[in-house]
Amino acid sequence: MSPSGINLLALLGSAMTVAASPSHAPAAANLCDLVASQLPGLVSYPGQAVYNASQDGYYTSNERDLSPSCVFRPSETAQVSQFVKLVAQNGARDKSGAYKPLFAVRGGGHTLWSGAANMDGGVTVDMRGMSSLAVSPDQKMVSLGAGGKWSDMYPQLVPYNLTIAGGRVPGIGVAGFALGGGVSFQARRHGWSCDNIYGYEVVLASGEVVYVTSDSYPDLWVALKGGSNNFGIVTRFDVAAFPSTQIWGGTVTYNYTPEVLDAQAKAFSNFMDPKNFDDAAMMGVILGFANPGGFSVSNSLFYLEPTPIPRPTRNSPPSLPRATPTPVTNGTNSLGLTAGESDVTMLDFTIAYNNPADDQMVESQLATVVAQQKKAVQDRGLLIPYIYLNYADKSQDPIGSYGGQAKDKLKAASKKYDPTGMFQKALRGGYKVL
Ligand SMILES: Cc1cc2nc3c(=O)[nH]c(=O)nc-3n(C[C@H](O)[C@H](O)[C@H](O)COP(=O)(O)OP(=O)(O)OC[C@H]3O[C@@H](n4cnc5c(N)ncnc54)[C@H](O)[C@@H]3O)c2cc1C
Ligand SMILES: *[C@@H]1O[C@H](CO)[C@@H](O)[C@H](O)[C@H]1NC(C)=O
Ligand SMILES: *[C@@H]1O[C@H](CO)[C@@H](O)[C@H](O)[C@H]1NC(C)=O
C-alpha cells in the first residue's frame, strides 16, 4: 500500500470517528464552561446565588438533593436556542452516536419525584427567568413566558376581569402543568388546560425556534398537549382567556369517623351524579392521615361564581383517599381520553415524610396501596386506565396509559421534530415517548 493510501485510510477513519461521535465531546462539566463562555452571565455554579435559588425553588427535597454541575438561566428565547445548538454540536455521545444525559429543564419545580426536572452532574436549565405576561388586544388570549408560575399570572389579569386555566395552588409552573395536561378550576367547563392553548413557541432540537399552532404544525401542536418535555423546550404559551371576577371556594375538615367518611363518600357520589352536573362546580374529597393527629376527612369545594354552589350536595365512591372530579376534554390533546365524555374521577395519593432513608419503604408501600385501589376500581368495572402525567410517580407509565394510537403519534412527532433524539437521551427527567 502506498503512503498516500495509508493517509487516506487514516483520514477516512478519523472522519468516520467525527461523524459517529463529535471529537469535542465534553463531559457535562465542560458543557457548563462552554455555555458560560458562549452565553456569559447566564451560568451559575454550586455555591453561587442563582444556583442556590434554583435548588431552593423545588417543591420537594427529592429534587433539591440532586446537584447539577451548573444552572443555566436564560431570559430570552434566542439564548435557549443557542444553548440547544451548543448541546447539538458539542453534546457527549456514546459509540452509537446517541447522546448521553446532559441537561434537565425545570419550570416551577413542582414535580414531586427525584430527577423529574433536575439532575446530578449536568446542566439544569432554569426557565424561571422567562416569566412574562401579555394580554392580546381583543383580550381573548394571554401570552405566558414558559418559566412563569400560574400564581404570578392571575393577579396581573385581575384588572382585565380575566382568568386562565392554570394551577389551583400557588407556585405551580406554567410549563410542566400545561405540557402534562393541567387540571384548573375551569376544568369542568373548558377541559384540560392543554385543550385551551392556541400556540406554543418552541425551541426544537436543531435550535430552530418555531411557533406551533393547529395550522402551522398540527402534529406537534397536539403532541405538546400531554407529551410533556419530549419535543423541545417551550419558551411561550399562548392560552385562552376567560372572563372572571371572583370564584368561591374553600376546604372544610372534619374529624374522621367511619360514618363521616361514608357520608362524604355519599355526598361526592351525589355530586358526581350526571343529573347534578354543573360545570362551575368542582369538588375533591381528601382522606388525610397525620402522625400525630390520626385520620381526617376534608372536603374541597369550588364554584366559578362569587356565590357558593347553588344545589346542595349530599352524599361515594368507596373509601377513596383523594378524589377530584376531573375534567371534561374536547379531545384536542394527546391524552387518549374519549372526547365529550363528561366527567371522570381521579385518585391521587401523596405521602410526605422527613427521612430520606425511608424513600424505598415509602415508595413500595405506596405502590401497594395504588395497586390495591386500582384493583378495587377495576373489579367494579370502573377503571379508566389513564394515568395523569402531572400526578404520576416515577414508577408509573402515564404516556403508555394514553393508549397505543396516541403513543404512536407521539413517537412519530419525536422522530420528525427531534431526529437526533436529543430530548429522548440528552434531556434527563420526565417520561420518554421512545
Ligand atoms: C402543591 C401542588 C399542587 C398541585 N396542584 C395541581 C393542580 O391543581 N392541578 C394540576 O393539574 N396539577 C397540580 N399539581 C401537579 C403539577 O401540575 C405538576 O407538578 C407540574 O409538573 C408542575 O409544573 P412545573 O413547571 O412546576 O414542574 P417542573 O417539575 O419544573 O417540570 C415538570 C416537567 O416539565 C418539564 N418542563 C418544564 N418546563 C419546560 C419547558 N419550558 N419546556 C419543556 N419542558 C419543560 C420538565 O422537564 C419536567 O419534566 C400540583 C403539584 C403540587 C406539588
Ligand atoms: C449557597 O449555598 C451554600 C450552601 O448552603 C452556601 O454555603 C453559600 O454561601 C450560598 N451562596 C450564596 C451566594 O448565598
Ligand atoms: C371588572 O368587574 C368589576 C365588577 O363587576 C367592574 O366593576 C369593573 O368595571 C370591571 N372592570 C373591567 C376592566 O371590565
Ligand SMILES: *[C@@H]1O[C@H](CO)[C@@H](O)[C@H](O)[C@H]1NC(C)=O
Ligand atoms: C378544543 O379547544 C381548543 C381550545 O379552545 C380549540 O382550539 C379546539 O378547536 C377545540 N376542539 C374541538 C374538537 O372542539
